[in-house]
Amino acid sequence: MQHYPVNLVLAGRRTVIIGGGAVAARKCESLLATGSRITVVAPCLDPALEKLCRENRIVHESRPYRYGDLDGAFLVFAATGDAAVNRAVAEEAAARGILADIVDAPECSTFVTPATVRRGDLLITISTGGKSPALSARLRAELAERYGGEYGTALELLGAIREKLLTEKGNTAYNKELFNALLDRDLPLLLKSWSPSVLDHILTDIFGPGFTLEELGIRERETS
Numbered sequence: 001m002q003h004y005p006v007n008l009v010l011a012g013r014r015t016v017i018i019g020g021g022a023v024a025a026r027k028c029e030s031l032l033a034t035g036s037r038i039t040v041v042a043p044c045l046d047p048a049l050e051k052l053c054r055e056n057r058i059v060h061e062s063r064p065y066r067y068g069d070l071d072g073a074f075l076v077f078a079a080t081g082d083a084a085v086n087r088a089v090a091e092e093a094a095a096r097g098i099l100a101d102i103v104d105a106p107e108c109s110t111f112v113t114p115a116t117v118r119r120g121d122l123l124i125t126i127s128t129g130g131k132s133p134a135l136s137a138r139l140r141a142e143l144a145e146r147y148g149g150e151y152g153t154a155l156e157l158l159g160a161i162r163e164k165l166l167t168e169k170g171n172t173a174y175n176k177e178l179f180n181a182l183l184d185r186d187l188p189l190l191l192k193s194w195s196p197s198v199l200d201h202i203l204t205d206i207f208g209p210g211f212t213l214e215e216l217g218i219r220e221r222e223t224s
């Protein structure tokens, strides 16, 4: 069975994680950046989740799961070590029409979590259709080596140029040629070596005056 990839907008929406072990902690870590309101229901918490709880970044219900815990949830993870509890969570999620990742039972899930590499707003995801999470993790490590922080800066820069062009000119067919001209110069590599005068020369050459790094609000710290 093939999965359909989507990128969910979770800001302000409620995610409920049933279970508070190492797997729950891993899911929680990548959820935090989305601005989702996270509740963890578990009698016991992994140290990483304890810390998040102390920092008030997640809400913890310190007890076993009970029917009704998914009330108001947009997304659910069943991550206890108890298969029967995870199945019960799957049933409640199905009854309420909530997307659910049942971490020990992909066949009962309505989504699965990919491995991810994030560089600012750049998001690279890897999935194996549940066949081999170990392969997903391996590919994630390889891609993380290949695509460093300079890709996040490149995206910041491209986004800033695009916003300025669309606001000021609005001719998208022409813009495509300009963006490709910049990408042909290996923009991420140029940003990695960070020579503002070289970059400004290339940018103004392609896009005209008003497109220097400073005018676009791009600073070096974003490369790391």
Ligand SMILES: C[C@@]1(CC(=O)O)c2cc3[nH]c(cc4nc(cc5[nH]c(cc(n2)[C@H]1CCC(=O)O)[C@@](C)(CC(=O)O)[C@@H]5CCC(=O)O)C(CC(=O)O)=C4CCC(=O)O)c(CCC(=O)O)c3CC(=O)O
Binding pocket: 026, 027, 101, 102, 103, 104, 105, 106, 111, 112, 113, 114, 115, 116, 126, 127, 128, 129, 130, 131, 132, 133, 134, 135, 136, 137, 140
């Ligand atoms: C279906 C899915 C559901 C879901 O969790 O969403 C699922 C299910 C299961 N995982 C199991 C085992 C492992 N999972 C990992 C690691 C990760 N698992 C992740 C996702 C997924 N795991 C979804 C499919 C993703 C895909 O399609 O590839 C990653 C990518 C993302 C994340 O979790 O954030 C994250 C890597 C993060 C990173 O490093 O980048 C490791 C490796 C490790 O721990 O180092 C192992 C041991 C090695 C192995 O088994 O491969 C087991 C057996 C449990 C048991 O034996 O008891 C099940 C249950 C089953 O398969 O039935």
Ligand SMILES: NC(=O)C1=CN([C@@H]2O[C@H](COP(=O)(O)OP(=O)(O)OC[C@H]3O[C@@H](n4cnc5c(N)ncnc54)[C@H](O)[C@@H]3O)[C@@H](O)[C@H]2O)C=CC1
Binding pocket: 018, 019, 020, 021, 022, 023, 024, 041, 042, 043, 044, 045, 046, 063, 064, 065, 079, 080, 081, 082, 083, 085, 103, 104, 133
């Ligand atoms: N999808 C994935 O990526 C992976 C999935 N797994 C599976 O995930 C499950 C959890 O793994 P770990 O986090 O390592 O386990 P763990 O044993 O570290 O944590 C289990 C957590 O569930 C809580 N819990 C137990 N009964 C509960 C209940 N009735 N209600 C609420 N919480 C309850 C415990 O307090 C604990 O916090 C296992 O079933 C394992 O087979 C394991 C590795 C990877």
